[in-house]
Amino acid sequence: MQVKATVLQKDEVAPQVHKIRFFAPRIAKSAQPGQFVHIKCGEEQNYILRRPFSIHQANSSDSIEILFKVVGRGTSWLAKLKVKDSVDIIGPLGNGFSLKSRPGKIMLVAGGMGIAPLIFLADKLAKEHTKTYTVIGAANKELLLDYMNLKRLTRKITAATEDGSQGVKGLITDILPAAITEDHPDVIFACGPFSMLREVAFIARREDVDCQVALEELMACGVGACLACVVKTKTGFKRVCADGPVFDSREIEW
Amino acid sequence: MQVKATVLQKDEVAPQVHKIRFFAPRIAKSAQPGQFVHIKCGEEQNYILRRPFSIHQANSSDSIEILFKVVGRGTSWLAKLKVKDSVDIIGPLGNGFSLKSRPGKIMLVAGGMGIAPLIFLADKLAKEHTKTYTVIGAANKELLLDYMNLKRLTRKITAATEDGSQGVKGLITDILPAAITEDHPDVIFACGPFSMLREVAFIARREDVDCQVALEELMACGVGACLACVVKTKTGFKRVCADGPVFDSREIEW
Amino acid sequence: MSRPDLAVEIAGIKLKNPVITASGTFGYGREYAEFIDLNRLGALVTKTITFQPRSGNPVPRICETPSGMLNSIGLQNNGAEAFAANDLPWLAQFDLPVIVSIGGDDIDQYCRVTKFISQVEGVSALEVNISCPNVKFGGLGFGRDPRMAADLVAKIRTCSTLPLIVKLSPNVGDIVAIAQAVVRAGAQAISLINTVLGMAVDIESKRPRLKSVVGGLSGPAIKPIALRMVWEVAKAIDVPVIGIGGIASAADALEFILAGAGAVAVGTAVFMDPQSPIKIIEGIEEYLTKNGYDKISDIVGALEIAE
Amino acid sequence: MSRPDLAVEIAGIKLKNPVITASGTFGYGREYAEFIDLNRLGALVTKTITFQPRSGNPVPRICETPSGMLNSIGLQNNGAEAFAANDLPWLAQFDLPVIVSIGGDDIDQYCRVTKFISQVEGVSALEVNISCPNVKFGGLGFGRDPRMAADLVAKIRTCSTLPLIVKLSPNVGDIVAIAQAVVRAGAQAISLINTVLGMAVDIESKRPRLKSVVGGLSGPAIKPIALRMVWEVAKAIDVPVIGIGGIASAADALEFILAGAGAVAVGTAVFMDPQSPIKIIEGIEEYLTKNGYDKISDIVGALEIAE
């Protein structure tokens, strides 16, 4: 659906990382973890393309949150929004993480901004009393976003930072194998940069753990009509926006 | 010169008519009545062309004012400016009203927004104790802008409104001939829509009064380089921005 | 006062209003049915269909540019058969003329898809895409040369009795010559423009932003180019022109209609706002009412040129 | 670390950096000397000069469009003689290569202005404008046909020993063919692109926004089109290409340079910001420093195309 959503709250939670809460009851009600919203940035027609963002939270009945890093024009514009501003949002879009098979133990793997959709998921899992373990990585301690939230929501957090300012010094994929060995997850839900996800998929296969990844690709329509956002899968190109953004990692032609 | 000017004050002085005072000491110091500024509207590159506005006031030592009506994209953007916002301004540009021959009695003729440059002129003339008479016209009483200012600055105001809500019901050019007959100006300084100025020029010639008109034309560079803003004169095309915007009315090919 | 009549006739098909969704930006309608009532559209043009399925180009396939975007989707589609089986029946539930855009690499492929589409239900007209800049062989060549374009259209004309619309490429020196050639060859309406060839570079990676290097520019940036071509062509030919290129508001659509377009198609603007086709229909109606026109045809080509 | 070397050589003339002001948007430099130090520019291209004075087109001559503008100035200029008497001597005070843009309606007019300009002081090179879309006769025709363009350039070549740059029109189907033709005929560098033909309509007055109906589109809107043409042409010819079209930032300029432009010219952007040529020079220098390049030539055409 397409709504005009009012900004309820806006915080800079880390340098250049912002969290915005929008009043959007219709989207909030139907949102599932892993789904995303497509946001019109700018006034008039300055931005031809909407910007896609994972739904970071939708558990309060009326509002949704996004968590984003300023990387270009659109995110700069969003970062300047103020409480009460109104924004044109389409969503919820795409298919979220699949929880059909009711797994026992779940491992969340979040690289950098990849934490965005996983908080919503962790929250939902926590409410369902599913056991979750988190492996997170970021450039530094400051960018280990939502750490306190995660502490509350999951049983255990293992962290890696590139500069070693918290947890192991290194990449998330350096610590993932040990975490898997230790916690024996039934399924991994991962989000982060493509190169990390490829590595995660590889590790998951090696360790024989099911793995779902939330992908990103440049999007125009966001609803499945234009075929801009495809990813190569074992069965040909699929649309990240409409067939994903969450895919079974074995489906992807990495 | 090109300056970053901060908004000091902004008022909606009539429906859809705004007055903005900018902190721009270098422009303020050299500005002459009839000159204009060329303002960059919008962020980034949304507006390819700057917007030209007459300098409405520059008598305080540090600031300049513009008075404008919201008619399109650029003026809508300007109307949303807030105190402390910073704007890229080029100016003062063009040639102002020529006061070389030190006229005894001056008649200001302002149609609609044409009042904008004439207040600055009236103020300067008042300071020099020149006798000025004003003939103004607008759609209605509310749009007879700066009426109180004019009362203070000029000896007499004759007004016409299209709906008769103040002064004579009719056009400014309906009341101009009688005003000339009564006040015997040595020169007329006029600003307003082109069709009005043409009529004013015609009346001035008939009554044998010198007349200077401030013209408008679509502008790109605003400094005389691109030849976008020309007007047909007895000696060929002239640039409104650099050869005007004030011209001797007899020079123009009406 | 009664409401103005927005109905138009293009290539013999009746549209309830002149606002069409352009090929490739609206899929086969399904995805946007959640956002707008498809029954309100003048017509829908499908994403270009080829006889065989095609996988299209590698990603990145798009990139944003000043007031526009580049795309190099590359005619990805599931082929004519899958389209007829899955999409046409779904579209049949709407009161909506379906114009099927067809493409191919050579005359034979065009003819095969034409014949196939002509014998299935629910097709109002064909739009021959001779202009997609993304297919390495065929597509582009047909659109650039008047004789090749005419040969292709003449051949397709013999394969089908469906109304025939031909969509032209703007990447030519003389658009009027191409338009005249395809009209002589049997085109009953002309769509223009398709995208303008363009490119963008990422200076950090030193790579083209599109994997296929060059792609098609669309959106408001190209509106002045499209409008100029529509004006030139509409003066020169006797069949209706469907104006396309950067239309994002009723004012944009009205510019094209005044310049001679008998209908308009909205492409990239639906990405900005899925409601835009509906807003454009409403805005056109408002303009007609405000200016006292009874019907849209009163303003088609009504541009006034001073001396 | 020492500062990177920005110097380039175009058509045998040495520029201290690759940033030029484009023809027609910068007059003869005088008006902008108040805003920027002309000595810092790589070169200046004059507004196109014709042998005889010209009055140009009626107003309105310009109109803003999405991320662009249309113009139909129509080569207004005071003629070669007045230019040589008033403007060239003034420009001589600067350490600035002056490239004189020349135009005409037929070969004879081009030759007369070429000969005249070739015997006055202070001219570094000629830029032959065969592309201005606003002159009813000649201009456009030369730019659209490879043979006519080559004939014209060959004739001009015989009239002057000045370095010869030829500026092409983008309103063609095959820009490479034109570029190759004029290079064979003696062009020592190619400028592209000139403006793209476009149009805009005022739906309230129902009139074209330009008095001459059609004009030239410039500004960021056309950048992808220009970049694509520069890339295509730079690959195909051996002389330098001056990239023009929508360049408003150092990043824009670098896109052109990576795509193969040996220099760039800035047009419409000076209207937005008179400082833009200076900011672009500084930004290019910064990019080279940041990325560890010693000299600008290291990145000319350095675009990497994956497999």
Ligand SMILES: Cc1cc2nc3c(=O)[nH]c(=O)nc-3n(C[C@H](O)[C@H](O)[C@H](O)COP(=O)(O)OP(=O)(O)OC[C@H]3O[C@@H](n4cnc5c(N)ncnc54)[C@H](O)[C@@H]3O)c2cc1C
């Ligand atoms: C399904 C999905 C969910 C996402 N969720 C988040 C999130 O929760 N938090 C977050 O910070 N980012 C997220 N992203 C990435 C986010 O969309 C981009 O950072 C954003 O679009 C950049 O816009 P910009 O205008 O600031 O950058 P620019 O670089 O100026 O954008 C230029 C163009 O590229 C596109 N683009 C740039 N980076 C990306 C990217 N990584 N993915 C897709 N398009 C991109 C933009 O949308 C725009 O069309 C998500 C992307 C997808 C596809």
Ligand SMILES: Cc1cc2nc3c(=O)[nH]c(=O)nc-3n(C[C@H](O)[C@H](O)[C@H](O)COP(=O)(O)OP(=O)(O)OC[C@H]3O[C@@H](n4cnc5c(N)ncnc54)[C@H](O)[C@@H]3O)c2cc1C
């Ligand atoms: C020398 C000069 C002095 C002016 N002084 C004033 C003033 O003091 N107060 C005031 O209200 N207006 C003044 N104007 C008119 C003012 O420039 C326009 O109203 C304004 O540019 C409209 O911009 P827009 O984006 O809101 O309108 P749009 O219609 O969206 O503008 C589209 C384009 O047309 C141009 N344009 C539109 N109307 C005019 C016009 N009348 N003159 C020149 N260009 C125009 C715009 O600059 C822009 O390039 C002056 C014009 C000139 C040339």
Ligand SMILES: Cc1cc2nc3c(=O)[nH]c(=O)nc-3n(C[C@H](O)[C@H](O)[C@H](O)COP(=O)(O)O)c2cc1C
């Ligand atoms: C993502 C995308 C895909 C397109 N696919 C097609 C296509 O398959 N067939 C076609 O004829 N045109 C295609 N087009 C061109 C559009 O139909 C239209 O002609 C062009 O985009 C200009 O209109 P616009 O500026 O309104 O988008 C495509 C355009 C875009 C942006």
Ligand SMILES: Cc1cc2nc3c(=O)[nH]c(=O)nc-3n(C[C@H](O)[C@H](O)[C@H](O)COP(=O)(O)O)c2cc1C
């Ligand atoms: C107002 C204006 C006048 C122009 N006059 C000329 C001209 O006289 N000769 C010429 O070769 N190009 C002329 N041009 C074209 C520019 O030099 C340039 O090729 C074109 O505008 C594209 O570059 P830009 O997008 O940076 O402006 C003119 C452009 C504009 C906007």
Ligand code: FES
């Ligand atoms: S963005 Fe259009 S199909 Fe995914």
Ligand code: FES
């Ligand atoms: S606006 Fe450029 S010469 Fe006047």
